[in-house]
Amino acid sequence: MFTDIYSPIQRLKHNLLPELWIKRDDLIDPYISGNKWRKLKYVLAKVQAENKQHLVTFGGAYSNHLLATAATASRAGLKATAFVRGEFVKNEMLMLCQLFGMQLIFVDRAHYKNKKNLFELYFGQDPDAFFIDEGGASIEALAGCSEIIQELPADIDHIFCAAGTGTTAAGLLQGIHQQGLKTTLHVIPALKGGDFIGQEIYNYLGHTHQLVLHTDYHFGGYAKTKPELIEFMKAFIAQQGILIDPVYTAKMMYAIYDLANKGYFRENQKIMAIHTGGLMGILGMKDKFQ
Numbered sequence: 001m002f003t004d005i006y007s008p009i010q011r012l013k014h015n016l017l018p019e020l021w022i023k024r025d026d027l028i029d030p031y032i033s034g035n036k037w038r039k040l041k042y043v044l045a046k047v048q049a050e051n052k053q054h055l056v057t058f059g060g061a062y063s064n065h066l067l068a069t070a071a072t073a074s075r076a077g078l079k080a081t082a083f084v085r086g087e088f089v090k091n092e093m094l095m096l097c098q099l100f101g102m103q104l105i106f107v108d109r110a111h112y113k114n115k116k117n118l119f120e121l122y123f124g125q126d127p128d129a130f131f132i133d134e135g136g137a138s139i140e141a142l143a144g145c146s147e148i149i150q151e152l153p154a155d156i157d158h159i160f161c162a163a164g165t166g167t168t169a170a171g172l173l174q175g176i177h178q179q180g181l182k183t184t185l186h187v188i189p190a191l192k193g194g195d196f197i198g199q200e201i202y203n204y205l206g207h208t209h210q211l212v213l214h215t216d217y218h219f220g221g222y223a224k225t226k227p228e229l230i231e232f233m234k235a236f237i238a239q240q241g242i243l244i245d246p247v248y249t250a251k252m253m254y255a256i257y258d259l260a261n262k263g264y265f266r267e268n269q270k271i272m273a274i275h276t277g278g279l280m281g282i283l284g285m286k287d288k289f290q
Contacts (some may be wrong), residue, residue, distance in 0.1 A: 007028050054126040
């Protein structure tokens with residue numbers, strides 16, 4: 001189902017950063033876009049190699065991963081089930097998941113923490129069921145995300161990406177080292193207390209060389225915003241003609257602009273932002289844009 005797709009690279013307009021670029025992984029697919037396509041690429045290959053027929057995964061009520069998994073399953077002729085964290089709700093994201101045929105099981109936050117137990121309790125006797133962790137985190141996802149580096153110029157000084165679980169960032173760092181590049185990877189955690197992402201990357205790779213974490217751009221926590229982030233987001237979209245979302249990519253771009261204003265970068269350094277998609281998350285915050 002997944003074929004090799006090389007998303008475009010686009011220069012951004014910025015007075016202080018003449019070499020600011022963005023990798024448009026958001027254009028890969030409307031529903032399996034950005035890092036979700038990268039993460040699921042080799043997972044699906046493993047599912048098909050093991051002749052599994054049922055994808056079982058986990059996420060919150062506005063999870064882009066759930067929607068991507070639902071769309072992937074539908075296109076591949078597979079069954080899909082998602083454990084949704086928290087009380088029963090209805091929203092646009094979950095409606096789309098159900099339209100793609102995904103079954104939703106709402107789970108309280110205490111039980112949701114032990115995902116392996118949930119999988120065994122509901123689907124331990126189902127030989128067709130295949131466990132996919134929250135956000136698509138896996139070694140297979142790491143391999144898919146590392147391929148982004150192969151699609152970029154080799155002379156980039158700084159790469160920026162937003163992070164939730166750290167899997168995409170770990171894949172990017174792996175790709176940087178596989179290619180023998182001197183590039184620095186900058187990671188912007190989307191949630192408060194994002195220092196743990198450094199440990200997650202270390203757990204994957206056994207090192208964090210060439211990694212810089214910027215943990216002060218969470219704007220209150222995961223899926224939290226502040227008026228200055230929303231205003232920045234509006235101005236960026238109007239100026240650049242590129243949609244970014246308030247959960248991940250707006251925080252990443254805000255960080256780049258803020259660091260530029262503080263003189264963080266040397267003159268004419270080449271900077272690449274990775275647009276990891278997730279634009280459907282805007283639907284859940286439409287009231288903030290009134």
